[in-house]
Amino acid sequence: MEDLKNKGLDNVDLLILAILQREVQISNAELARRVNLSPPATHTRVKRLENEGYIDQQVAILNQEKLGFDLLCYIFMSTNIHQEKEIEELENSLKTMTEILECHCLTGAYDYLLKVVIRDRKGLDQFIRKLNKLGISRIQTNLSLREIKYSTVLPIEESSKPE
Numbered sequence: 001m002e003d004l005k006n007k008g009l010d011n012v013d014l015l016i017l018a019i020l021q022r023e024v025q026i027s028n029a030e031l032a033r034r035v036n037l038s039p040p041a042t043h044t045r046v047k048r049l050e051n052e053g054y055i056d057q058q059v060a061i062l063n064q065e066k067l068g069f070d071l072l073c074y075i076f077m078s079t080n081i082h083q084e085k086e087i088e089e090l091e092n093s094l095k096t097m098t099e100i101l102e103c104h105c106l107t108g109a110y111d112y113l114l115k116v117v118i119r120d121r122k123g124l125d126q127f128i129r130k131l132n133k134l135g136i137s138r139i140q141t142n143l144s145l146r147e148i149k150y151s152t153v154l155p156i157e158e159s160s161k162p163e
Contacts, residue, residue, distance in 0.1 A: 008052075009054070012035050012036075012037065012045065013045060013049060013054075014156055014157070015034075015035050016031065016035055016042070016045055016046060016049065017049065017054060017055070017156055018156055018157055019031060019034060019035070020046070020055065020058075021152065021153050021154065021156075022153060024058045024059075028042055028043050028046070031046070061152065064117055068119055069117045069118065069119055070118075070119060070120060071116075071117070071118040071119070071120065071121070071123070071124055071143060071144075072115070072116075072117055072143070072144040072147070073114075073115075073116045073117075073118060073124065073141055073142065073143055073144070074113065074114070074115055074116075074141075074142045074144065075113070075114040075116055075128075075131070075139060075140070075141050075142070076106075076109075076110040076112070076113055076114075076138075076139070076140040076141075076142075077110060077111060077112040077113075077114065077131065077136050077138065077139050077140075078109075078110050078111045078112075078136070078137050078138040078139075079111050079112075079134075079135060079136055079137055080135070080137045081135060086135075090134055090135070091103075091105075093134055094112070094114070094134075097127075097130070099116050099117060099118055099123075099127050100114050100115070100116055101115045101116065101117055102114070102115040103115075110138070110140070124141070128141065
């Protein structure tokens, strides 16, 4: 992995990123205290990190079960589509489906992996029927029984340490 410091990030930048990815609602004053900078200097760094694309977005992560989304599914899909325009149309259709939390193009036996949240089995059936209309040649649906680990935190502290 390319050293993060070669990307123009110093230890203070990395510390700011490490704190923000765990505590997005931290005040600028508290963040400044933790990284040992003045609040204006900290604010400037955070804005620079945002402008340079190191911070994509700041969001609230909702509890899917409390909101009635009882099924978390991982769907492997294959397609016989090989023309660039048709692939682009398929991927644009997938991007518009609100049930899809993540969509990854894969190597190996399947072309795509979807992480999908659905309220119930009836909703899953409807969703799979919607996928089939896109010209999918093979679908394998796996239901998550329970979550062992969930995180959005990148291991930037470990990757910035010298070996």
